[in-house]
Amino acid sequence: MDLNSHIEKILWTDQEISQRVSELASQITQDFSTNSDSSSSSSAPIIVGVATGAFLFLADLVRKIQLPISVDFVRIESYGSGTVSCGKPKITCDLKIDVRDKHVIVVEDIVDTGSTLSFLIEYLKSKGSLSVSVCTLLDKPARRKVNFELVGSGKFYCGFECPDYFVVGYGLDFAELYRNLPYVGVLKPELYQ
Numbered sequence: 001m002d003l004n005s006h007i008e009k010i011l012w013t014d015q016e017i018s019q020r021v022s023e024l025a026s027q028i029t030q031d032f033s034t035n036s037d038s039s040s041s042s043s044a045p046i047i048v049g050v051a052t053g054a055f056l057f058l059a060d061l062v063r064k065i066q067l068p069i070s071v072d073f074v075r076i077e078s079y080g081s082g083t084v085s086c087g088k089p090k091i092t093c094d095l096k097i098d099v100r101d102k103h104v105i106v107v108e109d110i111v112d113t114g115s116t117l118s119f120l121i122e123y124l125k126s127k128g129s130l131s132v133s134v135c136t137l138l139d140k141p142a143r144r145k146v147n148f149e150l151v152g153s154g155k156f157y158c159g160f161e162c163p164d165y166f167v168v169g170y171g172l173d174f175a176e177l178y179r180n181l182p183y184v185g186v187l188k189p190e191l192y193q
């Protein structure tokens, strides 16, 4: 099976993604270096990846962030295996690291309706995070249904604004396939309709 033949068009190539990831990492490095005692590990931000979609983005991003950081993952599900959300998000695999009094940077593949993110931010807030920032590879603002508020001095970082297509690749799946494509592209509609 040639995965590339399932793609109607490429939206961002691996080179474009890599360039943008470098820019995001520099911005994060700069913003979090100004934290009062950024050299001590107690103020090191915790990068919380939302599994599974964020795994490639997170791996590339953290290698370019020049700060002491910790990495953890949370698994949140609401989508099932289709292309439309089904119901409320729930945590199906919890964090290992205690986020109390820590700066957290949530790393997401894509913000679509916003329900996953707003749920996760509220969860991190309830766990006592000092601040919650969000770094998402893609944002589809046209589909937003739930607004989210960052916590404390949290910032919003976004790689690219995504048009209203169902996209796959660079971590994003359809029915758990296509995550390993090195680029982000639009799946041929006949494959999911």
Ligand code: 5GP
Residues within 6 Å of the ligand: 050, 053, 079, 085, 108, 109, 110, 111, 112, 113, 114, 115, 116, 117, 165, 166, 167, 168, 172, 173, 174
């Ligand atoms: P939200 O809760 O914001 O509606 O959706 C968040 C999750 O839905 C994303 O983290 C992602 O896993 C999935 N999702 C939303 N839009 C897309 C898309 O265009 N392609 C893929 N593969 N997943 C998507």
Ligand code: MG
Residues within 6 Å of the ligand: 050, 051, 053, 054, 108, 109, 110
């Ligand atoms: Mg996700």
Ligand code: MG
Residues within 6 Å of the ligand: 053, 079, 172, 173, 174
């Ligand atoms: Mg998915």
